[in-house]
Amino acid sequence: MLTMIGKRLMFAIPSLIGVVIVTFLLTRALPGDPAAYFAGPAATKEAVEQIRKKLGLDKPLIEQFFRYTNDLAHGDFGNSLTTGQPVAAEIRNRLPASAELTLLGLIVSIVIAIPLGVLAATRPGSWIDHLCRITTTAGVSLPVFFTGLVLVYFFYFRLGWSPAPLGRLDVFYSAPQTVTGFYLIDTLIARDFEAFRSALSQLILPATTLAIFSLAPIARMTRASMLAVLSSEFVRTARASGLSPATVIVTYAFRNAMLPVITTLSMVFSFLLGANVLMEKVFAWPGIGSYAVEALISSDFAPVQGFVLTMAVMYVLLNLVIDILYGVIDPRVRLEG
Amino acid sequence: MTAQPLLDVQDLTVEFSTRRGIVKAVQHVNISVAKGETLAIVGESGSGKSVTSYAVMRILDRAGKIAEGSVMFSGIDVKAATEGQMRDLRGREVSMIFQNPRAALNPIRKVGDQIEDVLRTHVQQAMVSDHGEKAIEALEQVKIARPRERYHAYPFELSGGMCQRVVIALALACNPQLLIADEPTTGLDVTTQKAVMDLIVELTKRKAMSTILITHDLGLAAAYCDRVVVMEKGRVVETAKAADIFANPQHPYTKKLMRATPRLGVSLRDLLPEEEGAAAAESAPAAVASAEGQKPLLLIEKLVKEYPRQGATATLGKLFGRKPPVEPDVFRAVDGISFSIGHGESVGLVGESGCGKSTTSMMVMRLLDQTSGLIQFDGEDIGAIAPASFARLPQRSRIQMVFQDPTDSLNPRFTAARAIVDPIMQLGDIKGRDALRARCEELATMVGLPHNLLDRFPHQLSGGQKARVGIARAIALHPKLVILDEPTAALDVSVQAVVLNLLQDLKARLGMSYLFVSHDLNVVRLLCDRVIVMRTGRIVEEGSSERVLSDPQDDYTKELLTAIPHPPLPVH
Structure with missing residues (x-):
């Protein structure tokens, strides 16, 4: 029984990796610029740029991805931008x-x-x-x-x-x-x-x-x-x-x-x-x-x-x-x- | 008859209310069974033989009811008894064995527990402590080896014959007075059938029980029963002693049934009713003379098919670095067989389930790839063609197949006409609606299917008509070789007789060769020139049909032949 459960959990690993990749790409592909959203409608171009830099969104996609998976591995799901709270919590x-x-x-x-x-x-x-x-x-x-x-x-x-x-x-x-x-x-x-x-x-x-x-x-x-x-x-x-x-x-x-x-x-x-x-x-x-x-x-x-x-x-x-x-x-x- | 019969059915009529009104499945039937007697109820499908027995047990479907007549079982009026009284009767006084043993057992309950369920229902509370032993005793009684272990087995872990033994143990656990066996051996191999029937007879004789054997097989009825009741369309047409009914059948239907039963010493034409047989013999086209010394149509040499013994998880196990299993990891379903089929010849491939006959036919059809060996068809090495690509090649049209179950092998959403022209639309060269229809009608005429049935769907056709559709579909592309995979196993004997004759005529007219896959030696003998007997993937005997059946050399062939129940006397 235990070996069966272990085997099942092992089979789940590839699909979880897939989920991580797909969700990452999908959220990036969504319309809307989070930096602009958070800067607010009255923000200047420089302010938006600054927020983007702060969020790490100016980096290439691949680098963002590695940073994201690295955080995941440490149990860090990132922080919500709207509430400022850690997502995991x-x-x-x-x-x-x-x-x-x-x-x-x-x-x-x-x-x-x-x-x-x-x-x-x-x-x-x-x-x-x-x-x-x-x-x-x-x-x-x-x-x-x-x-x-x-x-x-x-x-x-x-x-x-x-x-x-x-x-x-x-x-x-x-x-x-x-x-x-x-x-x-x-x-x-x-x-x-x-x-x-x-x-x-x-x-x-x-x-x-x-x-x-x-x-x-x-x-x-x-x-x-x-x-x-x-x-x-x-x-x-x-x-x-x-x-x-x-x-x-x-x-x-x-x-x-x-x-x-x-x-x-x-x-x-x-x-x-x-x-x-x-x-x-x-x-x-x-x-x-x-x-x-x-x-x-x-x-x-x-x-x-x-x-x-x-x-x-x-x-x-x-x-x-x-x-x-x-x-x-x-x-x-x-x-x- | 001096003593009161154990079971007395008088003027029984059973009605089913259906969407199209009331259907009388059984009409004014009189049957009586004396104590210790073995009675056979013989009839073809739809004759009401099973319904009669369900009425005796009062386990008819919700829609069915006993409309008229009476059923008396050892002084109890079954029709008037309360449901509680009936429950006491069922299993303890009357019990039943059903057709499909595997389906008759609860798939997720240990067989021992299932026997105990019955014991616990019927035996006095005082004996409860002893139950485990009683169930084991019941298993022992039906000669199941190692009953203590089998007690904990699930039905899927047992073979078909073993399951039927468990069902018998279940039925006899409470020592009932009457056993009703509803086609107890249909679907089992002949040798298993013999073992199961012998067991039933031995046990019922020893316990002085009465038995009703419901069967479509006259040979079985004759071999094991004292008296025979013949039913047709819900009515009893004849009741007589087993010996008498075969020597001197009275009713025309009984005569027709007896004629249609394949047996020793008759030809294919003898199976048909007299007038039809004579007509068929006259109109039969002369056989296309097969040229001597020609190359064989199909040549098979050292054909082997191996299957990996473990399931799909093995590959995954390897992936994770598991060590390979120690036991031999292949199972040889077909183990190096060689044979040939000449032009216009029909060859029977006979053996019990699991002998590799179906695997062989599937490799010839290129539905399966062989592990090794040669398959040469008409001088061409078709064994080298991958099964996936074979379906689109012109060679495919020259090998066709007729399948075992005429219902399951037709698409339920296709009309008969659509089913027949399907291979032409895939591979043939006839284009256009009218031309296709014309060809379809021509084929229908050839197989004796009335044209007005062509636009019906499979569920609107009878078994025999569906078999004809299957045959018309197989010959639509002028094949040279037709593989017949038990084409008549699901048909009634009288329909089987007609279909076998049809196949014979078509072969002569179109010059085809047949590979006839079957477990029934009697049927094979009628249609085939040569017989190949297979066992555990190997050919044990090969020769002309007459020789193999009259003078078998191999022990296994002898065993197969003696297991077939025969009616006592040929009819004149």
Whole structure:
């Protein structure tokens, strides 16, 4: 198992090198001159030139690249031009925010979607099948920012049940000491239950919004995959051997049907983690997606490169986890490790 | 019959509600099985034989239901029983063996656990502690070597025959009174088939169980069963003792089936119904005389195909400086074989799965590159041509292939006409819509495919019609050599008889040579002048079909021949 993990990680190295090169070139190729942007509209030509020199942008591309990779090797992602903060620190602060939100949304979604898909598959044409179809169609056809706004309108503005959608924690509480970066866990470790409740209540609306959106692919995939497995011959054999419906559905059908569902999960997760800029805007969530987009708009190279690189690493790790899960479920995969 | 039968099916009708209305798959069927009796239900695809057995177990699809009649199993009314009662019955009193053993087992669960699932469902709680042993006992009973290790095996680690043994162990684990075997040996090699059937019969006899054997193979039914029920289109057309039905078949359909079954001592024409056979014999064109002393059409010398034994990771392992594996790192699929095919000759290549016959045919087709050896076609060394470039060369049009599965080998988005003209559009010289259509119709006439079917898609055609499309496509470019890769293995016997005759006529009319790849010696004998028997990549015996089948020299050929079940008597 360990050798397999090691091998997988080694295979990831070339692709990471590729990501470093491509992001570097792409950010350079983007229109817009960061030096001019930072000098401001009223700056003189000399002032712009001076800033350019300061940023090292007057050097040839190849030299810039080597300086960049050298910094990377020392764990330095560079400084953001807009905020002046080191990128590495910013990402370290913002990634847990995105991850906590995404994970919670995904867990809520899994808890609803998988049983829904299984029930829909075992009773095709029943009311639960129709319910599954309606929820998934509705969930996927409503954009997240819209569902988010609707939820905020009702639960904050009309009913007042949830706190103002302004970040991860109510202003009255201070952030817990960082252990995992997940406020839900950190507050518990700090035994600050008031802060825990505040963090949770801030999370509920955005997580629900994400869950509604990600419900559709997971439930759909579960239903389709269960239907395929239920009509397979080994399920017929299991039925013909008189096994109870619970055994047939759980031990025989469900485990086999999980494989494509896990793949879908990984895709949904990586999509939600990085691409949910609108969600982060609606809930003023200090996440990684909005950070990257703001940096991109202001031609701020370092955060964009840092973001892409972080996402690439996340993706590699996620795929590794999926592969290990596959191996746990399907003995046929283990051989090829 | 004095005693009450174990299973009594009276006036059974099974309906399926489909999009086009209600379809009666089984109509007014009466079947009874006595205690300890072995009954065969014989019929071609669509005869309702499997549906009948599903109705007995009440495991029909959601769309199907027992519309009329009654099913009584040892005093229990199956139709009226609750689902809970049925669950108790299934596996403990009645159990079933299915066609495809590999698909019938849960691919991600240890076989021992699967047997235990059944035991745990049906055996008293008091015996739970003993379960591991019982499952091993069940595996032992079906003669699986080293059952203690196999208990922890997954289905993909076992061979097809071994999987079927596990399925049998699963079915017999709780000592049921009735075993329903639905085509238990289809898809298995003949020697494996014999071993599996012998095992089923031995075990059921020892346990005094009743058996229903569902099969399309009359020979199998005759060799292993007491009584035979013949079904056609959802109805029982004849029921008789096995010995009687072969000696004196009553119903015309039974007679037709019996005629169509390839067996010793008959010719290809005998397989067709009498009138058709006579007509075919008269209209058959005289064979194109093959010139003696001519060079052979296909000459193969010392052909070898080796595969690396390890997977793709090996190359990567080398990349990272791993030391090479110690075991021999190649597997010889084809191990230095030599043979030739003359002009207008048909040669059968026979062997069980894994013997290298398909690999050989693929190398001749230039779909695979050989490791070493010579392939000479019509005086030309085609073995030297790389497979990637061969598809575009004119030589390609002179070797064509007919594939095993008529459905899978047709593009589902192409009409029959489009499929037939496809090789002409790739390599032929006929241009223009009308000319292509004319050629297509000409080919359709040749293979006996009605012209009004030409614009249909594969799913709108029957198995026999699809086989005809495949053959028309293969002869579209006037090939000299056609490789037939088990062209009738997926067809019913009566359709097989027609297709084999068609192939014979086409060969005589067009002067083609055939390389007929098959596992069925009886079929090969009918169509081929010469037979080559292969085993583990080598040729073990070669000679004229009559000689090899009547007087086999090699032990392996003898074993193959004795494994084929034969109907007791030839029909007159």
